Amino acid sequence: xxxxxxxxxxxxxxxxxxxxxxxxxxxxxxxxxxxxxxxxxxxxxxxxxxxxxxxxxxxxxxxxxxxxxxxxxxxxxxxxxxxxxxxxxxxxxxxxxxxxxxxxxxxxxxxxxxxxxxxxxxxxxxxxxxxxxxxxxxxxxxxxxxxxxxxxxxxxxxxxxxxxxxxxxxxxxxxxxxxxxxxxxxxxxxxxxxxxxxxxxxxxxxxxxxxxxxxxxxxxxxxxxxxx
Amino acid sequence: xxxxxxxxxxxxxxxxxxxxxxxxxxxxxxxxxxxxxxxxxxxxxxxxxxxxxxxxxxxxxxxxxxxxxxxxxxxxxxxxxxxxxxxxxxxxxxxxxxxxxxxxxxxxxxxxxxxxxxxxxxxxxxxxxxxxxxxxxxxxxxxxxxxxxxxxxxxxxxxxxxxxxxxxxxxxxxxxxxxxxxxxxxxxxxxxxxxxxxxxxxxxxxxxxxxxxxxxxxxxxxxxxxxxxxxxxxxxxxxxxxxxxxxxxxxxxxxxxxxxxxxxxxxxxxxxxxxxxxxxxxxxxxxxxxxxxxxxxxxxxxxxxxxxxxxxxxxxxxxxxxxxxxxxxxxxxxxxxxxxxxxxxxxxxxxxxxxxxxxxxxxxxxxxxxxxxxxxxxxxxxxxxxxxxxxxxxxxxxxxxxxxxxxxxxxxxxxxxxxxxxxxxxxxxxxxxxxxxxxxxxxxxxxxxxxxxxxxxxxxxxxx
Numbered sequence: 001x002x003x004x005x006x007x008x009x010x011x012x013x014x015x016x017x018x019x020x021x022x023x024x025x026x027x028x029x030x031x032x033x034x035x036x037x038x039x040x041x042x043x044x045x046x047x048x049x050x051x052x053x054x055x056x057x058x059x060x061x062x063x064x065x066x067x068x069x070x071x072x073x074x075x076x077x078x079x080x081x082x083x084x085x086x087x088x089x090x091x092x093x094x095x096x097x098x099x100x101x102x103x104x105x106x107x108x109x110x111x112x113x114x115x116x117x118x119x120x121x122x123x124x125x126x127x128x129x130x131x132x133x134x135x136x137x138x139x140x141x142x143x144x145x146x147x148x149x150x151x152x153x154x155x156x157x158x159x160x161x162x163x164x165x166x167x168x169x170x171x172x173x174x175x176x177x178x179x180x181x182x183x184x185x186x187x188x189x190x191x192x193x194x195x196x197x198x199x200x201x202x203x204x205x206x207x208x209x210x211x212x213x214x215x216x217x218x219x220x221x222x223x224x225x226x227x228x
Numbered sequence: 229x230x231x232x233x234x235x236x237x238x239x240x241x242x243x244x245x246x247x248x249x250x251x252x253x254x255x256x257x258x259x260x261x262x263x264x265x266x267x268x269x270x271x272x273x274x275x276x277x278x279x280x281x282x283x284x285x286x287x288x289x290x291x292x293x294x295x296x297x298x299x300x301x302x303x304x305x306x307x308x309x310x311x312x313x314x315x316x317x318x319x320x321x322x323x324x325x326x327x328x329x330x331x332x333x334x335x336x337x338x339x340x341x342x343x344x345x346x347x348x349x350x351x352x353x354x355x356x357x358x359x360x361x362x363x364x365x366x367x368x369x370x371x372x373x374x375x376x377x378x379x380x381x382x383x384x385x386x387x388x389x390x391x392x393x394x395x396x397x398x399x400x401x402x403x404x405x406x407x408x409x410x411x412x413x414x415x416x417x418x419x420x421x422x423x424x425x426x427x428x429x430x431x432x433x434x435x436x437x438x439x440x441x442x443x444x445x446x447x448x449x450x451x452x453x454x455x456x457x458x459x460x461x462x463x464x465x466x467x468x469x470x471x472x473x474x475x476x477x478x479x480x481x482x483x484x485x486x487x488x489x490x491x492x493x494x495x496x497x498x499x500x501x502x503x504x505x506x507x508x509x510x511x512x513x514x515x516x517x518x519x520x521x522x523x524x525x526x527x528x529x530x531x532x533x534x535x536x537x538x539x540x541x542x543x544x545x546x547x548x549x550x551x552x553x554x555x556x557x558x559x560x561x562x563x564x565x566x567x568x569x570x571x572x573x574x575x576x577x578x579x580x581x582x583x584x585x586x587x588x589x590x591x592x593x594x595x596x597x598x599x600x601x602x603x604x605x606x607x608x609x610x611x612x613x614x615x616x617x618x619x620x621x622x623x624x625x626x627x628x629x630x631x632x633x634x635x636x637x638x639x640x641x642x643x644x645x646x647x648x649x650x651x652x653x654x655x656x657x658x659x660x661x662x663x664x665x666x667x668x669x670x671x672x673x674x675x676x677x678x679x680x681x682x683x684x685x686x687x688x689x690x691x692x
Contacts, residue, residue, distance in 0.1 A: 053302060053303050056302060057298065057299040057302045057303065121292065121295055122291040122292035122293070122294065122295035122296070123292055124291065130313045133313045134314055137313065138296070138307070141305070141307055141308060142299060142307075145303060146303055160306075161305065161306050163336070163338070165310075166312075
């Protein structure tokens with residue numbers, strides 16, 4: 001029940017491993033071209049499976065974009081999120097994953113029809129603030145679990161998740177991540193957008209892994225490539 | 229340790245851990261129920277085993293919880309609830325039977341999928357951690373933060389008021405020193421004007437004497453030899469003596485009028501600034517209008533027609549210098565509103581004959597038929613620094629200073645205005661100074677807005 005459609009990459013967002021010299025991106029020293037291609041393929045499949053599972057549990061048609069992968073200087077992350085999401089007011093949550101792969105997932109959700117979405121997730125009537133926040137956390141958890149879980153499964157990696165936490169509701173998209181909060185200089189960024197068309201709801205999932213953690217990922221990718 | 233011991237140990241941990249642990253199968257039947265759950269729910273494992281969770285606990289939010297657990301079975305991923313959004317899943321008594329603070333135990337829950345060897349999720353294990361203490365601390369923190377936010381907000385408001393008051397104080401001091409300067413100049417001019425006036429009187433008398441003398445010579449002209457008489461006649465004609473004699477009177481009269489005018493302006497300036505008498509006194513607002521009008525006349529004379537509609541209300545107790553300052557502001561503003569040409573009406577009231585009993589309040593109005601003030605600007609005209617004049621031409625303080633002066637007199641200042649039709653400002657003052665007016669006028673000038681305690685609070689113990 002899921003479809004994948006290509007969407008153009010925003011300015012300054014080059015595919016990891018590509019030779020495009022952009023100020024915001026640097027060539028991923030820790031991922032070879034083969035590894036990057038493999039990661040792209042794994043992400044495509046993983047996100048597709050995630051879309052299927054999500055469609056199954058929400059019983060809704062879910063469209064998703066082709067995952068975009070790049071190594072990003074952390075100072076560019078807020079701008080990048082704005083590129084992905086646009087000018088709209090958003091809600092956002094984060095969730096950490098750990099184990100063979102370590103990083104954080106940001107889930108940024110546009111306004112959409114919240115009450116209808118709430119109904120979908122088993123809430124009764126109009127949502128109060130607590131329920132809206134809980135729903136946001138649940139969406140972040142489901143998307144994060146499905147996507148990172150999907151990638152990890154293909155890589156045969158064991159990944160755990162901590163409880164998601166709220167960044168905020170009704171935020172400016174620039175304010176989802178503040179540069180001064182970031183503790184890494186460069187991160188691998190995997191972005192995918194889910195759209196539930198009946199709710200006009202779109203959710204951006206942005207998985208970020210510190211560059212230092214890519215050694216593990218590179219090993220996992222090599223193992224994956226050897227087993228092909 | 230053999231496997232058996234391991235299992236025993238694990239069983240013991242699951243049983244005794246201070247965390248609620250239960251497991252449910254895809255039909256929502258309970259398969260595990262540890263001691264924490266037993267203790268807090270009052271139901272033991274034997275009575276729970278095989279029971280549908282929702283039948284045993286009908287108060288659970290079934291539709292939502294079913295979806296949540298189904299998604300864990302479906303996706304095989306962890307799921308969570310947090311006390312911040314959902315205070316509890318199971319309504320258990322909290323751990324503070326004595327000290328209290330919350331209605332029920334606050335819980336963080338984790339739903340974890342338990343897969344079999346083939347990777348299919350067979351059970352969902354639900355763990356419940358008691359977060360009551362955290363919640364209580366959080367509650368206190370939130371309350372403390374709200375208090376400190378409120379304090380900060382108050383401090384910011386106070387600071388703003390202090391800045392406004394400072395600016396107004398500066399403006400009123402500036403006006404006062406301009407007034408003093410003007411009064412000083414007026415005083416200096418007064419002396420020469422005095423002796424010029426006096427000399428002019430003497431000069432007039434001398435001229436009368438001189439012309440009398442000349443007339444007397446003229447009456448005896450026929451006794452002169454014919455040649456001399458002819459020379460005098462020709463000289464008289466050449467100098468146009470008859471015109472000089474007529475014009476002399478007019479010149480003297482006009483000079484005296486000019487000097488009178490100078491004297492009146494000096495008097496008005498002194499009256500306006502009142503450097504000699506600065507306290508509360510009875511004053512006639514119509515006189516105040518007239519003397520202020522004379523002071524600003526230069527600004528108005530080419531474009532404004534002044535209409536006076538005076539009803540002779542009683543005198544009011546006020547600080548005349550300050551009231552004059554307000555009237556001057558209103559007159560100058562009215563002049564600016566007129567543009568090229570227009571009419572300014574000065575009104576006073578009420579007419580004492582139309583009021584039964586003693587008059588308690590007196591009002592004065594300055595009305596112009598100028599450009600008017602838009603409704604949204606009307607809300608802001610008394611704000612400090614609000615001005616519609618180009619940069620450098622208005623401080624935006626005139627009306628806010630006026631507002632404070634009138635407020636300290638226990639009076640009101642009201643405006644009604646229609647864009648394109650005109651504006652009318654009305655000052656209403658109590659005839660007798662009120663106690664409120666007394667109290668505010670005691671405190672140092674315009675900083676009266678901020679109390680000394682507030683000032684101390686602003687400055688802080690280190691005086692920062």
